[in-house]
Amino acid sequence: MTISINSLVSEIVPSNTVLVFGAGASLPSGAPSVWNLCEHLAPLIGEEPGTYSFAELCSLFEFKKSRKELVTQVRLKFKGLRPTGGLQNVAEYDWVSIFTTNYDDLVERAFTKKGKDIRVFSSNFDFGEPTPSTSTPILKIHGTIGFDTSDGHRSKLVLTEEDNDTVEDYRDALYDRLKNDLNSHDVVIIGQSLADPDLDKLVKRALKIRQKSYSSARIFLLVYTQDDNRAMLLERKGLQVAFGGIDDFFFELAKQSDQLVPVFETSDDPLIQSAILRSITVDIEHQANQIPPDFAKMFGGAAPSYADIRAGFTFPRSLKDKISEKLQQDTQYSVILGASGVGKTSLARQIAFGLIGKGFLGWEHNPDREFIANEWRSVAKVLEDSQRDAVLVLDDAHLYLHEINNLINLLHDDGSKRLRLILTSAKNHWKPRIKTANLYKSAQLLELSSLNPSEISSLLSLVEGVPEIAKLVDQSFRGFTFPERRRRLIERCNKDFFVCMKNIFANDSFDTIILREFSSISPEYQSVYKVICALESFGVRVHRQLVVRLLQITAQDIGLVLENLEGLVDEYQINHRESIFGWSGRHPVISEIISKHKFSGQEEIFGLLKQVISKISPTYDIEIRTLRQLCSFEGGLSRISDVSSQNELLRMMISVAPRERVPRHRLITNLIRNGHFPDAEAEIRIFENDLGADGPVRRYRVRLLIERAIGTLGLMLDDKATMLNEAFASALVILKGDPFNRQSLQLHADVSLELYRVSGDISFIDDALEAMKAAEKEIGDPDLTRMIHRFERRVSPINDNAFEMEAVEDTD
Incomplete structure (x- = not known):
């Protein structure tokens, strides 16, 4: 039995609902139907409307005319559209996400008019851009009217039968997203007619997704044209059907909406003006005073919370007072490095909590969420205006160091001194990454290694x-x-x-304790626990939906998994809107032990990584970050010794998220290092064509010239010198553009050394040393000092053989 629109609206909560728009959402605003488009296109190629399906007609049109003409004619039918009626109110609510099969941009216009943030996906090249927590994801299943490959864009309108084939991977990724959303949220599908074949496909896909995931989520179907017989058939499959239009839907929603009315707040907290930061930032004072301490969790391996520190469950580290004193005086940034388990996070939180007691405001960024430099720049300006001091803890800073660099540069440009940063990172993650020169101008670098x-x-x-x-x-x-x-x-x-x-x-010995504990877990849950530990040891931020997909855990069994792994796996919220929950083991050291013993063989590790990459859902920011984390020098790929296997995994990543730069960088690096020069050159060209040349790729071009010159057998000395001179000229241009960049300095030094070996001209060595020493003097980076020493040893006659300088990670 069908339900009324009133009943449908009373059953849903927008913040827990996914909208799926078919043609019925856009027709009231004047968008053309499929039949209207066929009527327009068919006569232009001498055909009768209705003879062919829309996709077939578009394929014929493209063959007889051109792609450009086809897109132009389709766009004519969408010209001048604007959202009207109920569709104007779509942006009034915080929907989980919005899927649409429509070409038009009416939904986007409605959000823009309201000044609401959106994140639009129209091709797989849109995967990888961060989605702010305040943005509503809009996922365009058939592309969007403004973008097509005929314009030189990566996105395309899905018009022809061939288009449907070429976007299959992209569309699968969107349906994976819908599957994940269905696990925790209701879905409302809005269409025109139950006789519409496109709507029928959409409904069947949604039902299939729900059936496979064993989700208890509800699917509501709102259609304009009443069709009781077809509605009865769908209701037997578990859908709830209502008849009416989108205007009726939003009218009833407006009447029944119980969304909170914003309340004006007055506060001296600089974060009060930033809805984004409030949702992804820990208020240190609030957590210390309002959240109960949890010693049992800390004893299990978790870092102490601010409440634990306030309760006296931690002991002071000897560096605490020294760092705190410096931050109150002339130091703006403190960097705490050390291995996992050495107490970096504990120390950083102790220092920050101590500064709160001295009148500082204090926050900690959630490393699972995007770090937004411009938002923190605004906070720093408020601090300057109010003459207040504050401290921001940035745990696992290497995960978002690029944005931290941006913030430090912005603070330097603004002359902002009142926002102090405490950064923590494992030394092996910190060392290879790019750090801005402005960091070392007002920073203390400390390393924790042991207890004194x-x-x-x-x-x-x-x-x-x-x-x-x-x-x-x-x-x-x-x-x-x-x-x-x-x-x-x-x-x-x-x-x-x-x-x-x-x-x-x-x-007992530590490993024995952990392995004995593992053996006590029921076998059916051991597989879950060891995968979580392995992924954590690979450097991945594990979350529930990733594990569910990997191990095909049904929605109804999630509670049982957590219950049986209580005390071993902790679930915490990462993104409320998207219902993303992190799953973490008790401590990285424990995860590493489990991973080492349970995934000891190369084939096992390769199989797990391959499975993870194949299950990635790239519409989620956290899963794009997973790809980056797997690519890091200490990440999952580094566990695979066979480079060809690494390259296979990297190519899978590129296929999943072609806009993501890091896997492409890693693939090019591997190809150059292993002498596959033509393949490396091809990948560089494709990168530049798809994404434009960036800093690493410019350096890779030079590196390719160097390696070809010294690695190609049978070259005459003159030919080698010519290639090296070309590389040197390019390296010099790159260095002049950024004279303090460590990667650029290393590249310049490497080509200078090779030219010295070919020509005997010592001036190449002198110039390279002069450039490195100038940078060392300017920014004081200790890694530059080590680089200089290594270079001098390479030049020494005692070390005639080539001495490889340390690998430096290209992440800019």
Whole structure:
């Protein structure tokens, strides 16, 4: 039995609803129907409307005329359209996402008119651009009227039968997104007629998706033309059908809407003006005072929260006061480096919490979300105007270092000093990445590696003084005096922080403890846990939907998985609108141990990575970041020793998200390093054609010339010199454009050394050293100092053989 529009509207909450627009959404605003388009196109090629399907007619038109003419004629029928009636109100609500089969841009215009942010997808080249949390995703299944390949654009209008074939990967990605949305949200499909074959395909696809995912989400179908018989057939399949138009839908929604009316707020918090930052930022003072501490979670391996620090569940690190004092004086940036488990996050949070007590405002960025430099620039300006100081903690800073560089440059340009940044990163992730020269002008760089004796004493005092901790101490430590505990702890742990903690509370070797714990898990959940650990060890931010797709977990079993992995896997919210929840193990060290033992073979790792890439849904920002994380030098690809296997995975990534630059960079690098020069040159050309030349690709062109000159057998010395001189000229142009860029300096040094070897002209060496030393003096980057020393050793007669300089990651 069909339902009324009133009932349909009363059943849904816009912020938990996905809209899917068919032709019925646009016809009231004057958009042409498929029949109207056929009536217009057919006579232009001497055919009768109705003889062929729309796709067949468009294919004939393109064959007889041209693609350009076909697109031009289709656009004529959409000229001058604007949203009218109920469609104008679509932007009044925070929909989860909007899918549309329509070519027009009426929905986009409605949002623009309201000043609301949107993120439009019309081809797979749109995958990779970040989607701000305040933006509504609009996913165009058949492309968009303003873009087509006949204009030189990467997006195309899906008109012909051939178009349908060429966009299959893109369309599959959109339906993957719909499948994920269906797991947690209701869907409302709005169409014109149940007899419409396109609407029928759309409905069947939605039903199939829901059936495969075992989702309990509801699918509502609103159609303009009443057709009780077809409605009855669809209701038997689990749809709820209502008859009416889009104007009726939004009229009822306006009457019944219970969305909150914005309330004017007065506050001295600079974040109050930024809806984006408020949704992705931790307020340190609020978390410390309002969120209860959770020692059990911290004991399981999680970094302490600000509430844990306030409750006294942590011990002070010896560097804390030094860093805090510097940040209150002449230092604007602190960078804390160290291996996993050494206590970087704990120290950063201790420092920030201490600064709050000295009158600072304090925040921490959620590293799972986009870092938006311009928003923080606005906050810094408010701080300057109000003469207030603030600290921002940027944990795992290497994940978004490019945007952090942008912020530091903006603060330098503005002369803003009141916003302090505390950055943490694993040293191996930090070292190869590009850092702006402005960072080192007002920064202190500190490295955590172990606990010193005074810190171990503080840790033992904490163990004895806090009842929640004391009761968990292992029997092997009870009975010893304080000095004896301290002596044994230093001996057993070699002063490593995380291992140190574990040895207080258990006397087995760390790996044995973790593996014994793993064996106690039910076999059906071991497979889930080991995949989560493996992905974390690969550097990936794991989230629920990725694991669900990988292991084909049904929606109804998600609760059981979390229940059986309680205490081992923590679920936390990443994106409320998209219902994305992160899944994390207790600690990176634990995940690494599980991964090492459960995915020990190359074939196993390759198979897992291949499966992950094939299951990527590129409409989500977090999954695009997954591709980047897998490509990092310490990420998943580095676990594969066979370069041809790496390249296979990189080509899969490029196919999934062709706009994403990092996989292309990695592929070109591999091809050059392994002497596949023609393939590398082809990839560079394709990159420039698709995305335009960027900094890394310009350097790759020079690197390709160098490697060809020194790696091609049978070249005459003059020919080699000619190639190297060409490379040198290009490297010099790149260096002059950015004289402090470490990658550009290394490239210039490498080609200078090869020219010296060919010509014997020492001036090449002198010029390269002069450039590196000038940069070292200007920005004070310690990595530049190490680069100079390595270069000098390479030039030394004692080291006549080529000495490879360290790999530097191209991420600009």
